[in-house]
Structure formats: structure tokens, C-alpha cells
Amino acid sequence: SDCKATEAKIVVSGKMGVGKSALVVRYLTKRFIWEYDPTLESTYRHQITIEDDVMNMEILDTAGQLGEDSTNQWEGHVRWGDGFLLVYSVDDRESFENIAQLKNFLDDIKKPRNVSMVMMANKTDLERERVVSTDEGEKLAQTLACAYYEGSALLGDGVIGEAFEELCREVRRRKMME
Ligand code: GDP
Numbered sequence: 159s160d161c162k163a164t165e166a167k168i169v170v171s172g173k174m175g176v177g178k179s180a181l182v183v184r185y186l187t188k189r190f191i192w193e194y195d196p197t198l199e200s201t202y203r204h205q206i207t208i209e210d211d212v213m214n215m216e217i218l219d220t221a222g223q224l225g226e227d228s229t230n231q232w233e234g235h236v237r238w239g240d241g242f243l244l245v246y247s248v249d250d251r252e253s254f255e256n257i258a259q260l261k262n263f264l265d266d267i268k269k270p271r272n273v274s275m276v277m278m279a280n281k282t283d284l285e286r287e288r289v290v291s292t293d294e295g296e297k298l299a300q301t302l303a304c305a306y307y308e309g310s311a312l313l314g315d316g317v318i319g320e321a322f323e324e325l326c327r328e329v330r331r332r333k334m335m336e
């Protein structure tokens with residue numbers, strides 16, 4: 159219904175240490191926090207306006223990671239969420255490989271529906287430590303049929319807001335089609 163289309167439950171997922179909390183805090187407060195309790199799972203509320211509609215976002219900053227924590231916990235997150243920000247870090251190849259696993263897991267639980275997703279590569283400020291190229295990121299996003307953004311929570315470019323808001327728009331579009 160139209161009413162439902164004004165809510166977006168966003169789940170921020172990805173390997174531990176990729177900067178999920180830093181991205182969420184940067185997006186919501188415009189600040190960068192160097193050390194954020196890696197075991198802390200938090201939900202934040204935020205409002206944005208899309209095409210004259212106020213969207214109520216709930217953002218779940220997850221703490222565990224798929225495959226490490228109980229599958230039950232992850233299933234709960236995935237069932238709860240409308241949209242998923244899949245985060246990896248350009249200096250961590252394992253975190254990049256984790257994205258495809260996450261996508262498979264999402265598909266399994268959300269089927270037969272498609273899932274709203276956006277991919278976010280973080281820590282582009284670490285140029286010299288970079289092991290995953292922009293090209294690889296874009297290719298994977300193409301394969302997974304989702305938008306791709308890259309940026310740095312540390313530097314705090316506008317890309318972070320764009321990634322969250324594109325995901326919110328994607329959730330809205332999908333809900334309006336239902
Ligand atoms: P999470 O486990 O995914 O929530 O990751 P955190 O947000 O706790 O960040 C993990 C570590 O990466 C912390 O030491 C952060 O300071 C650091 N970090 C996060 N984002 C960036 C970034 O854009 N650039 C750099 N250089 N470090 C970052």
C-alpha cells in the first residue's frame with residue numbers, strides 16, 4: 159500500500175571492520191568516529207524526502223557477520239529488512255568476496271521476491287592499501303543488478319548519502335509496485 163511505501167527498513171551488512179558503523183554515523187551526524195564498538199548493534203531513525211513524500215528510514219547497523227554468527231540471527235535481520243546496503247572495504251579482498259555470499263543468502267530468504275540492494279565500497283582513502291579495483295566493484299554490482307558506490311567514511315564525501323538515499327528510493331519503488 160501507499161502508506162507502507164513511506165517506510166524503509168535498511169540493513170547495513172558486510173564483514174566486520176569494513177566501516178559499517180563509520181558510514182552510518184557519518185551519514186547521520188556528518189562526523190567520523192575512529193573507534194566504534196565492533197560488537198554493538200544499533201538501530202537509528204532518519205527521515206528524508208523523496209518526490210514530496212517523507213520517508214521514515216530505520217537503519218540497522220549490524221555487528222556480526224554472515225557465517226560467523228548464528229544463522230538465525232541473520233535470518234531475522236534479513237526478514238526484517240526492506241533494503242540492504244552491502245558494504246566492503248577496498249583494502250580487504252575477503253570483505254569483497256563476502257558480498258556475493260550475502261547476496262545468495264538474501265535471495266534464499268527473500269525469494270521469490272527480488273531484494274533491494276546497493277553496494278558500497280568503503281575506505282577509498284587507503285589508496286596504497288587498495289586490493290579491490292573500482293572495475294571489479296562495478297562488475298560485481300552489474301552481476302548482482304544493483305547500484306555501486308565507492309567512497310570513504312573518513313573523508314566523508316557526498317557519495318555516502320547518495321548510497322543510502324538511492325537504496326531508500328529503490329525500496330520505495332519496489333513497495334509502490336507491490
Ligand atoms: P564495522 O565493523 O564494519 O562497523 O567497522 P567500523 O565502522 O567499526 O570501522 C572499522 C575500522 O575501520 C575502524 O578502525 C575505523 O576507524 C576504520 N574505518 C572506517 N571507515 C574508514 C574509512 O573510510 N577510511 C579509513 N582509513 N578507515 C576507516
Ligand code: MG
Nearest residue numbers: 178179195196
Ligand atoms: Mg560496527
